[in-house]
Amino acid sequence: xxxxxxxxxxxxxxxxxxxxxxxxxxxxxxxxxxxxxxxxxxxxxxxxxxxxxxxxxxxxxxxxxxxxxxxxxxxxxxxxxxxxxxxxxxxxxxxxxxxxxxxxxxxxxxxxxxxxxxxxxxxxxxxxxxxxxxxxxxxxxxxxxxxxxxxxxxxxxxxxxxxxxxxxxxxxxxxxxxxxxxxxxxxxxxxxxxxxxxxxxxxxxxxxxxxxxxxxxxxxxxxxxxxxxxx
Amino acid sequence: xxxxxxxxxxxxxxxxxxxxxxxxxxxxxxxxxxxxxxxxxxxxxxxxxxxxxxxxxxxxxxxxxxxxxxxxxxxxxxxxxxxxxxxxxxxxxxxxxxxxxxxxxxxxxxxxxxxxxxxxxxxxxxxxxxxxxxxxxxxxxxxxxxxxxxxxxxxxxxxxxxxxxxxxxxxxxxxxxxxxxxxxxxxxxxxxxxxxxxxxxxxxxxxxxxxxxxxxxxxxxxxxxxxxxxx
Numbered sequence: 509x510x511x512x513x514x515x516x517x518x519x520x521x522x523x524x525x526x527x528x529x530x531x532x533x534x535x536x537x538x539x540x541x542x543x544x545x546x547x548x549x550x551x552x553x554x555x556x557x558x559x560x561x562x563x564x565x566x567x568x569x570x571x572x573x574x575x576x577x578x579x580x581x582x583x584x585x586x587x588x589x590x591x592x593x594x595x596x597x598x599x600x601x602x603x604x605x606x607x608x609x610x611x612x613x614x615x616x617x618x619x620x621x622x623x624x625x626x627x628x629x630x631x632x633x634x635x636x637x638x639x640x641x642x643x644x645x646x647x648x649x650x651x652x653x654x655x656x657x658x659x660x661x662x663x664x665x666x667x668x669x670x671x672x673x674x675x676x677x678x679x680x681x682x683x684x685x686x687x688x689x690x691x692x693x694x695x696x697x698x699x700x701x702x703x704x705x706x707x708x709x710x711x712x713x714x715x716x717x718x719x720x721x722x723x724x725x726x727x728x729x730x731x732x733x734x735x736x737x738x739x
Numbered sequence: 740x741x742x743x744x745x746x747x748x749x750x751x752x753x754x755x756x757x758x759x760x761x762x763x764x765x766x767x768x769x770x771x772x773x774x775x776x777x778x779x780x781x782x783x784x785x786x787x788x789x790x791x792x793x794x795x796x797x798x799x800x801x802x803x804x805x806x807x808x809x810x811x812x813x814x815x816x817x818x819x820x821x822x823x824x825x826x827x828x829x830x831x832x833x834x835x836x837x838x839x840x841x842x843x844x845x846x847x848x849x850x851x852x853x854x855x856x857x858x859x860x861x862x863x864x865x866x867x868x869x870x871x872x873x874x875x876x877x878x879x880x881x882x883x884x885x886x887x888x889x890x891x892x893x894x895x896x897x898x899x900x901x902x903x904x905x906x907x908x909x910x911x912x913x914x915x916x917x918x919x920x921x922x923x924x925x926x927x928x929x930x931x932x933x934x935x936x937x938x939x940x941x942x943x944x945x946x947x948x949x950x951x952x953x954x955x956x957x958x959x960x961x962x963x964x965x966x967x968x969x970x
Contacts, residue, residue, distance in 0.1 A: 594826065598828070600904065600908060600917065601911070603907070604836065604901065604911060607899070607903040669839040670835065682831040684827075
């Protein structure tokens with residue numbers, strides 16, 4: 509299996525949605541290779557010109573795109589590995605959790621790291637990224653990130669339901685990590701790789717949980733280095 | 740089985756956490772009676788003086804308090820009825836969802852209906868309710884609700900992850916309601932019974948979903964009348 513994934517200028521993998529899949533593959537003990545690309549490569553990826561997004565998993569002749577579709581595919585294609593998407597009602601609740609991650613974790617983090625993220629990308633990807641994000645946010649990359657020191661406390665507060673769960677148990681899945689953990693992990697990993705800004709306080713159980721997730725599967729999450737401060 | 744539940748001055752059941760249990764009992768097809776009480780009755784409820792909260796379910800000699808504990812008890816005591824708390828990772832995710840309901844739905848609604856809720860209570864409950872809530876919020880009942888017309892849009896926005904799920908499927912559980920639906924339903928039912936303020940826009944899928952939940956189990960949710968505007 510080949511996971512097609514984006515790299516930044518440091519050659520590290522920053523896509524939050526790809527990290528969901530990478531952790532899911534490790535959870536299932538499935539071996540995979542990674543094909544590194546930039547945003548500019550995405551439109552010409554598929555041999556028959558089908559539209560794909562990142563992450564995409566290629567399994568033999570089969571191309572599967574979108575992180576949730578990939579994890580559901582893995583549950584079906586490898587029925588003897590630990591299931592991640594569960595029963596009907598659990599799948600539906602995971603989709604709610606993914607919505608929460610997108611609207612709270614990803615959207616909150618984006619406004620804390622956008623300029624750093626832009627600066628970390630491959631030079632050939634920066635113009636596309638700036639133009640597309642500035643169109644979505646209706647402000648400049650610099651304006652999106654501005655004032656983050658004042659805004660980070662509101663981000664911390666928005667994590668309260670996740671914090672309450674992690675005060676009672678080590679993982680969102682309970683005693684062991686579940687796909688909910690990987691959904692949330694992807695966002696914080698994106699920030700770790702793209703920015704040196706401390707998005708969590710060191711004494712927050714969410715921070716402790718994130719470090720715990722980085723340790724999973726032989727430290728898989730640490731194989732891609734954190735952003736380093738530049739002068 | 741007897742569900743011990745709070746009533747307001749109209750004799751209607753307003754407790755959001757009791758509605759979770761009422762819907763869970765109906766989902767399982769279990770018959771139950773209701774014992775109506777006021778807040779002032781709670782401290783003296785238990786025959787041996789144990790501390791209980793509302794809802795409490797009495798099943799023979801067994802007293803079970805706290806909505807989540809009750810639903811887990813029902814899953815265990817009636818193994819041939821449809822399970823609501825699922826497997827380990829699903830239970831953990833339901834607890835996250837309950838945290839989200841508490842911090843987003845309940846806390847958001849409280850600031851929209853607090854004064855109406857206070858006014859709707861049994862006269863003997865109002866002093867206790869005012870004192871306890873004003874201590875928590877560090878403001879008066881009237882101040883908690885003030886400015887709701889300006890704040891309701893932010894409440895609607897906070898429901899976005901739930902709205903995204905309901906744009907894709909009729910219930911949070913998917914094609915059929917799950918305990919996640921009853922967790923969220925409780926909050927909106929609390930508002931419906933306690934206040935005439937429109938907490939949702941009529942064209943919101945969350946509103947459509949709430950009406951759909953009110954129709955479940957022979958219109959169980961409509962057996963307790965909505966608040967009526969007074970002159």
